[in-house]
Amino acid sequence: MSFRQMTxxxxxxxxxxxxxxxxxxxxxxxxCPKHMRCLRALRRPSLTWQDDVHAAFxxxxxxxxxxxxxxxxxxxxxxxxxxxxMRGVVLVHAVYSGRxxxxxxxxxxxxxxxPPLLDIAAAGGHVAMxxxxxxxxxxxxxxxxxxxxxxxxxxxxxxxxxxxxxxxDDSFHESAISISIVHGHISILQFFHDRQVDxxxxxxxxxxxxxxxxxxxxxxxxxxxxGLRMSMRAMESAAAGGHxxxxxxxxxxxxxxxxxxxxxxxxxAAIGGHLDIVRFLHLNRPEGCTRLxxxxxxxxxxxxxxxxxxVHRPEGGTTxxxxxxATCGHLKVVKFLHTHRSEGCxxxxxxxxxxxxxxxxxxxxxxxxxxxxDPYYSNMFVVKDLRKVPEIxxxxxxxxxxxxxxxxxxxxxGNLRILCSPVNIPAFSRLQKLSLYDNQLTSIDIGSLRxxxxxxxxxxxxxxxxxxxxxxxxxxxxxLSNNRxxxxxxxxxxASALQVLSLDNNHLQDVPVEIGxxxxxxxxxxxxxxxxx
Numbered sequence: 001m002s003f004r005q006m007t008x009x010x011x012x013x014x015x016x017x018x019x020x021x022x023x024x025x026x027x028x029x030x031x032c033p034k035h036m037r038c039l040r041a042l043r044r045p046s047l048t049w050q051d052d053v054h055a056a057f058x059x060x061x062x063x064x065x066x067x068x069x070x071x072x073x074x075x076x077x078x079x080x081x082x083x084x085x086m087r088g089v090v091l092v093h094a095v096y097s098g099r100x101x102x103x104x105x106x107x108x109x110x111x112x113x114x115p116p117l118l119d120i121a122a123a124g125g126h127v128a129m130x131x132x133x134x135x136x137x138x139x140x141x142x143x144x145x146x147x148x149x150x151x152x153x154x155x156x157x158x159x160x161x162x163x164x165x166x167x168x169d170d171s172f173h174e175s176a177i178s179i180s181i182v183h184g185h186i187s188i189l190q191f192f193h194d195r196q197v198d199x200x201x202x203x204x205x206x207x208x209x210x211x212x213x214x215x216x217x218x219x220x221x222x223x224x225x226x227g228l229r230m231s232m233r234a235m236e237s238a239a240a241g242g243h244x245x246x247x248x249x250x251x252x253x254x255x256x257x258x259x260x261x262x263x264x265x266x267x268x269a270a271i272g273g274h275l276d277i278v279r280f281l282h283l284n285r286p287e288g289c290t291r292l293x294x295x296x297x298x299x300x301x302x303x304x305x306x307x308x309x310x311v312h313r314p315e316g317g318t319t320x321x322x323x324x325x326a327t328c329g330h331l332k333v334v335k336f337l338h339t340h341r342s343e344g345c346x347x348x349x350x351x352x353x354x355x356x357x358x359x360x361x362x363x364x365x366x367x368x369x370x371x372x373x374d375p376y377y378s379n380m381f382v383v384k385d386l387r388k389v390p391e392i393x394x395x396x397x398x399x400x401x402x403x404x405x406x407x408x409x410x411x412x413x414g415n416l417r418i419l420c421s422p423v424n425i426p427a428f429s430r431l432q433k434l435s436l437y438d439n440q441l442t443s444i445d446i447g448s449l450r451x452x453x454x455x456x457x458x459x460x461x462x463x464x465x466x467x468x469x470x471x472x473x474x475x476x477x478x479x480l481s482n483n484r485x486x487x488x489x490x491x492x493x494x495a496s497a498l499q500v501l502s503l504d505n506n507h508l509q510d511v512p513v514e515i516g517x518x519x520x521x522x523x524x525x526x527x528x529x530x531x532x533x
Contacts, residue, residue, distance in 0.1 A: 299324030327352025
């Protein structure tokens with residue numbers, strides 16, 4: 001039976017069973033075929049940041065390579081017909097991957113060279129692809145990025161190819177040399193040195209090599225470019241980075257005239273915690289350090305460095321040493337400075353420890369540096385003794401008026417329940433000050449502690465003001481800052497004895513008018529609410 005004699009249904013069946021005919025029909029239909037949808041989000045990557053280049057192309061390769069493996073190169077024309085932007089995506093993928101077979105499917109003349117193909121080939125590290133493009137893509141040019149990325153990978157073969165076919169000015173080469181120094185690729189330096197590209201070797205290259213600790217680069221520049229000078233950055237950066245070999249090389253191979261060096265070098269080594277370099281400088285150089293060395297080391301909590309500087313160096317430190325150590329919670333350093341040095345601290349030590357919740361440091365300061373502690377805020381850090389709540393309950397003679405329970409040791413676990421149990425309330429009949437600061441509390445019921453006057457519940461996870469707290473008849477000071485409280489109940493007006501209420505740094509929406517019923521209230525702190533209306 002001929003095609004003319006077929007019924008409409010039979011003819012349609014023949015067409016639909018032909019793979020080639022179906023493809024031709026679907027090419028003129030609107031929409032995107034299902035098997036191409038995974039490619040819609042792909043775009044040509046930018047070459048602005050070198051560190052992102054390889055990741056960007058790897059993402060393209062993950063999707064596109066899988067698609068090509070399943071559907072083949074023959075499907076590319078239909079892909080381009082559906083998504084025209086994929087011509088450029090496939091081309092840059094082919095260039096980066098070194099696939100010359102894909103290059104032939106896309107006309108190089110139609111590409112707008114954004115990003116430049118020579119740059120992409122250099123980033124992919126494919127000499128064969130670079131050669132192919134140099135021969136067949138006259139409209140593409142290499143930017144400094146091509147030479148830079150090749151230098152960063154130590155690919156002297158690509159650098160040589162670009163240098164031969166795309167000669168550039170000195171700035172083009174200077175950038176590549178600097179990048180090769182950062183990565184320690186001496187082969188790139190050797191290439192430019194052998195070709196007597198003299199204008200691109202600058203003094204800051206010595207600084208770069210020292211900063212990154214590349215002694216072999218320093219040796220090369222010292223041997224082949226003896227006229228290069230360096231700045232004080234060379235020794236300082238090498239010391240800061242802990243590059244002992246670089247520090248030692250510079251010291252032994254350059255005199256004072258060619259090696260700028262000052263006390264900031266030992267400071268940098270001390271700040272970085274590099275005691276071996278500090279010792280070397282102390283024994284071999286006269287510059288010494290400044291008081292910044294001890295101050296910064298104390299702030300970092302480097303007790304070994306602080307001890308060494310105290311024993312071997314005359315510069316000492318300032319009050320900033322103990323202030324910084326306290327602020328950062330380094331109690332051992334604080335104790336050492338207190339015992340062995342005379343500088344002391346300032347109120348910044350106390351406030352820094354309070355702000356960063358270093359309870360043990362605050363407790364120590366209250367005992368040994370109390371003149372710098374604010375008595376108003378000190379109450380929330382009542383110095384604890386070694387007795388646990390069960391021991392207090394069991395001892396009729398223990399009639400304490402203040403207590404702090406903290407989660408940092410075992411005295412908190414289960415003890416709050418014992419403390420608030422009605423049967424144990426008589427044991428705490430004289431308790432007036434209670435600090436439960438920073439215990440991750442989400443709720444609390446202490447209405448039975450009827451003699452409480454001061455309660456510290458700051459730095460917990462409370463979402464509302466506990467009703468039981470507002471029923472305490474003698475409560476005059478209530479601290480609830482740094483919680484997650486979203487509202488103040490209208491029963492706040494019942495807290496008739498309340499004088500100080502702190503609710504800083506919560507999530508309040510508004511303040512109830514009933515707060516005006518607190519006749520004795522003299523201080524209300526309501527700062528820093530991100531949801532404030």
